[in-house]
Amino acid sequence: MNMLCIRALYVVLWAFVFTSTTNEQKEQALRLMAEAPLIDGHNDLPWQLKSLFNNKLESVDLYTLNSTHTNIPKIKEGRLAGQFWAAYVPCDTQYKDAVRQTLEQIDVIHRMCHRYPEDFMLAASSQDIMDAFAQNKTASLIGVEGGHSIDSSMGTLRSMYQLGVRYLTLTHSCNTPWSDNWLVDSGSEPVQHNGLTDFGKRLIREMNRLGMLVDLSHVSEQVMRQALDTSEAPVIFSHSSAYAICPHERNVPDHVLKKVEENKGIVMVNFYNNYITCRPTANLSDVADHFEHIKKVAGSGTVGFGGDYDGVTSVPTGLGDVSKYPDLVAELLRRGWTEDEIKDALGRNLLRVFKDAEKVRDRLSKRTPDDLPIPLEQVQNPCRTDYGYPAQTSTAGMLSLSAPVVVLTLALISLFAKFM
């Protein structure tokens, strides 16, 4: 009887100690998140607005919307201080209406910020993020997910920058005329360019000149390496996890993690179950393992959050929506992360990368825009006209026409020569 009582007491005490330390770490997490902004690299709410409501924002209430991972009350609870909203359109728009569809996604992000001015603030610089944080609003940045969205056009890239786009993911899950994507590593698509073409490398330098971040989530391993060698500014992986923990081609291998550290870039951990455990199920602790691994291999200065909420079909137990970030922060505290390491991962790493990209932009301010179009033969498709390019078909036509003319002339000259 006594033994049982003592045992019961132990259990109660243990439960008390356990829950109180749990609460303690959650409290500490919330305090840290009030001091340093949480900036997430990738959220697909705009694509949900497209697919669920055809972008009719007036018919949606972002306070009560509950079929998505993301709504405003969840954002507040999750202390989400900065978000790169994805202006994503699927690969089957490539060579069709990708540019229009992307502009519509950029437009819906702008309209979302206008419709909820107390909650969102459009942000286009590192300073904007800090200003929004000071006002308790979610800094809303725009990232275009997939090179197909710019239709191989420097002018389109620059125009999107003007509209506030601050990163371009070089590919989504399809090759572009200038870059391979991760599917070539999984063998389900053939290698087309062996990485980046010359135009692809020029695009990266143009992004450096503009101050647009180069995002390497979704690209092939060869593109990761070449982009890291080409970029003059730090790069990002906006939503990718660690390959050593889950060997999926969307994740980042250790040797690339080390190059990202040298580059002073960042890998923002994707929460998608299939990229976390390589299985259909995962939990919060599995996600923390990816944070730990990246920290171990490349340092706490190289890691960040890139949840991919509303872009994936399954998320880990304990991280069901954007309200749960503080629980993940608490788990990292439980695993012994220092407050400085936590604040770096939350947002200071991303701010450093962004500021560095802005410095590179300022340093390159005398460089002229790259106005050399992609070679026409690399973008031949039925939905593209060739205005501006030298009229190649008519030149060829003239040549084929002029050959007999030349022969005839020569024959006439030799004929006249005989007579003279």
Ligand SMILES: *[C@@H]1O[C@H](CO)[C@@H](O)[C@H](O)[C@H]1NC(C)=O
């Ligand atoms: C979600 O919202 C709908 C419509 O507002 C409501 O009927 C439903 O009960 C809500 N579900 C949850 C889980 O809150």
Ligand SMILES: *[C@@H]1O[C@H](CO)[C@@H](O)[C@H](O)[C@H]1NC(C)=O
């Ligand atoms: C900021 O937002 C949090 C979470 O909603 C709230 O508790 C806090 O009072 C707000 N602070 C200010 C200064 O508005």
Ligand SMILES: *[C@@H]1O[C@H](CO)[C@@H](O)[C@H](O)[C@H]1NC(C)=O
């Ligand atoms: C999370 O899942 C892993 C297996 O992936 C398991 O070992 C671990 O016990 C789980 N943790 C929790 C807190 O459920």
Ligand SMILES: [Zn+2]
């Ligand atoms: Zn993605």
